[in-house]
Amino acid sequence: MKFSEYLKKCREKSSFTQEQLVQELYLYDTGLFKTIETSTLSKWERGITKPYLSRQVGLIKYFQHKSGKALPCFDEYNAQEAQKLICKTGIQNLLGKSKKLIMRLPSKMIEVDDISITQLRNTEMIDHIIDMHMDIDQGLNSKFADFTSNRFKEFALHPSNSFFVCEHKDRFFGLLFTLRLKPEVFEKIMNIEIREKDLTVDDFASFHEVGCNYAISFFAMNEKAAALLFIRYYAHLIANQKSISEVGVSILMEDSQKLISNMNFHLHREKELDNGTTLQTYRETLANFLAYEKVVKIILDKQECPEG
Missing domain, CATH: 3.40.630.30 (Gcn5-related N-acetyltransferase (GNAT))
Structure with missing residues (x-):
């Protein structure tokens, strides 16, 4: 799975719009996600650009916090x-x-x-x-x-x-x-x-x-x-x-x-x-x-x- 697919899947499973997720990320870790805008998130989901690995990890940790799962959105895989x-x-x-x-x-x-x-x-x-x-x-x-x-x-x-x-x-x-x-x-x-x-x-x-x-x-x-x-x-x-x-x-x-x-x-x-x-x-x-x-x-x- 590409990171863009993973991000979109996790966002949709959380029932967030892109704008809502941007706001959530800012509140979760202001230092890591301070400069994130809806347009940036949209590019990530479409695979046009990709965040640094530190932000990828930050996104996973956010969805861990949100879902209580170790690797969110992968929990249905055998x-x-x-x-x-x-x-x-x-x-x-x-x-x-x-x-x-x-x-x-x-x-x-x-x-x-x-x-x-x-x-x-x-x-x-x-x-x-x-x-x-x-x-x-x-x-x-x-x-x-x-x-x-x-x-x-x-x-x-x-x-x-x-x-x-x-x-x-x-x-x-x-x-x-x-x-x-x-x-x-x-x-x-x-x-x-x-x-x-x-x-x-x-x-x-x-x-x-x-x-x-x-x-x-x-x-x-x-x-x-x-x-x-x-x-x-x-x-x-x-x-x-x-x-x-x-x-x-x-x-x-x-x-x-x-x-x-x-x-x-x-x-x-x-x-x-x-x-x-x-x-x-x-x-x-x-x-x-x-x-x-x-x-x-x-x-x-x-x-x-x-x-x-």
């Missing part, structure tokens, strides 16, 4: 529809460089049309991938999570959680695992009062209640696979925005810091562990996580994004 809105190259740029979490298997070995992103619970390789994940986690994080294979499989099979796997011709190319936690459990994880190994299935939020999305693992064989996994991640957040209040992650590795440096997470807590490493937790409300210049550009400027 995950498959949301994926089509997201620029793959833009996601690659957003992720930055990570030598350990994103390998350098040549992209030409993977044809995009042949890649599938599926839930771990739906793949025949579930046990093999869980064993592989355990090995990867031990190598990268010294078994910080300390899950048993059976317990990890229990988490993966739980319908509230999203364990995305990238496959190509029955071969594994990456994973991105997230849990859907109850807000009070998420708070304890973020404050480092409990660790991932302390979680049980009773800590997962159902889809009938508001929960928090907590990422526990990511690894990809190359940048293309990484981008497709994170496209699915963002699409999942957009499609389920009504029932997700916050997003978060705990990290040990410097490479993990590099990976999330371009994403709109903010450092919440730090704690030095017995082995001398430092555990850091990052969190953000879903509304702020999505109303971020780099994310807005990836979603609303896709027509200007090269898909090489």
